[in-house]
Amino acid sequence: MNNTNSTARPRARGSRAALATGALLALLAVGGCGAGDSSSSDSSAAGLNAPAGDNKPAGERAGAGRAADGAKSDGGASAAPKARASATHVIRTATLSVEVESVPKAVAAARGATEDSGGLVANETTERVDDTHEVSHLVLRVPQDRYQAVLRELAGSGKLLSRSSNAKDVTDQVVDVESRIATQRASVARVRELMDQAGKLSDVVTLEGELSSRQAALESLLAQQASLEDRTSLATITLDLNEPEGPAGKADDEGPGFLDALGGGWDAFVTMLRWIAMAIGAAAPFLAVAAVLLLVWRRVRALRARRSAPSGPARPVPAAAPETESAPAP
Numbered sequence: 001m002n003n004t005n006s007t008a009r010p011r012a013r014g015s016r017a018a019l020a021t022g023a024l025l026a027l028l029a030v031g032g033c034g035a036g037d038s039s040s041s042d043s044s045a046a047g048l049n050a051p052a053g054d055n056k057p058a059g060e061r062a063g064a065g066r067a068a069d070g071a072k073s074d075g076g077a078s079a080a081p082k083a084r085a086s087a088t089h090v091i092r093t094a095t096l097s098v099e100v101e102s103v104p105k106a107v108a109a110a111r112g113a114t115e116d117s118g119g120l121v122a123n124e125t126t127e128r129v130d131d132t133h134e135v136s137h138l139v140l141r142v143p144q145d146r147y148q149a150v151l152r153e154l155a156g157s158g159k160l161l162s163r164s165s166n167a168k169d170v171t172d173q174v175v176d177v178e179s180r181i182a183t184q185r186a187s188v189a190r191v192r193e194l195m196d197q198a199g200k201l202s203d204v205v206t207l208e209g210e211l212s213s214r215q216a217a218l219e220s221l222l223a224q225q226a227s228l229e230d231r232t233s234l235a236t237i238t239l240d241l242n243e244p245e246g247p248a249g250k251a252d253d254e255g256p257g258f259l260d261a262l263g264g265g266w267d268a269f270v271t272m273l274r275w276i277a278m279a280i281g282a283a284a285p286f287l288a289v290a291a292v293l294l295l296v297w298r299r300v301r302a303l304r305a306r307r308s309a310p311s312g313p314a315r316p317v318p319a320a321a322p323e324t325e326s327a328p329a330p
Contacts, residue, residue: 092235094165100158103134117146147235
């Protein structure tokens with residue numbers, strides 16, 4: 001009788017070890033985020049936590065786990081419409097192009113309106129086209145409840161050239177990400193429980209790799225949730241500011257004055273001198289070559305004149321006899 005009990009105990013321990021190993025393989029075979037992962041992991045945990053005297057087949061325990069998961073999923077499905085009805089998540093964006101008298105003043109006003117509403121200036125770029133013309137590009141983030149008020153204030157800061165707005169409802173996406181985060185957290189917790197119950201080193205190593213991958217998936221979902229929360233809590237307004245082409249406050253029918261004519265004449269004079277200098281610079285190499293050739297030609301001519309001159313002394317030229325005046329006839 002004692003021999004029978006001693007042989008039955010190792011068999012019972014062997015069956016429990018085989019059941020735990022099968023539960024571990026079932027957990028690692030399914031994904032961490034789907035519904036199948038939840039049911040398989042719960043049934044595996046149920047198999048591991050089953051008491052020694054429990055002689056129910058593994059199929060019955062797995063069926064009980066799936067029933068419990070079905071009840072949980074029904075509860076989650078009934079809670080999802082409540083979440084959708086209680087809160088609506090919308091991403092709002094707008095683009096404005098406004099012509100203003102002074103870009104620096106308009107930029108300061110837009111920055112003040114944004115900060116007063118509790119928002120922030122995400123990006124600002126100002127460029128000077130010429131000495132009297134500037135353009136500015138602003139990206140503003142404002143709270144959703146002050147979005148329309150800030151938009152009206154910015155549109156009324158000058159002459160509105162263009163305006164476009166967009167609203168995208170992402171409530172379903174937000175609810176889906178929240179549900180996946182909850183499922184992934186439960187999956188991570190179950191893997192940690194199995195690590196505490198694992199007795200073999202190989203099982204611990206396998207569970208550590210599974211835990212690492214599931215934690216990485218959880219962190220990715222948390223990043224998506226943070227991005228959605230940022231875009232739904234703060235609306236984005238892109239504002240383009242520019243000044244009119246002509247100088248402000250000057251009539252178009254006014255003719256040029258004396259100073260304008262003097263400035264134009266001076267510009268023409270400087271331009272003429274510049275062109276003359278450019279012409280001289282372009283002709284300088286040719287003038288230098290011409291000067292050298294002229295010098296050589298004169299030198300050769302002088303040598304030829306010396307060679308053609310007589311070598312003896314020059315003969316004196318006889319002086320002409322003076323003409324005598326004829327005496328007047330008596």
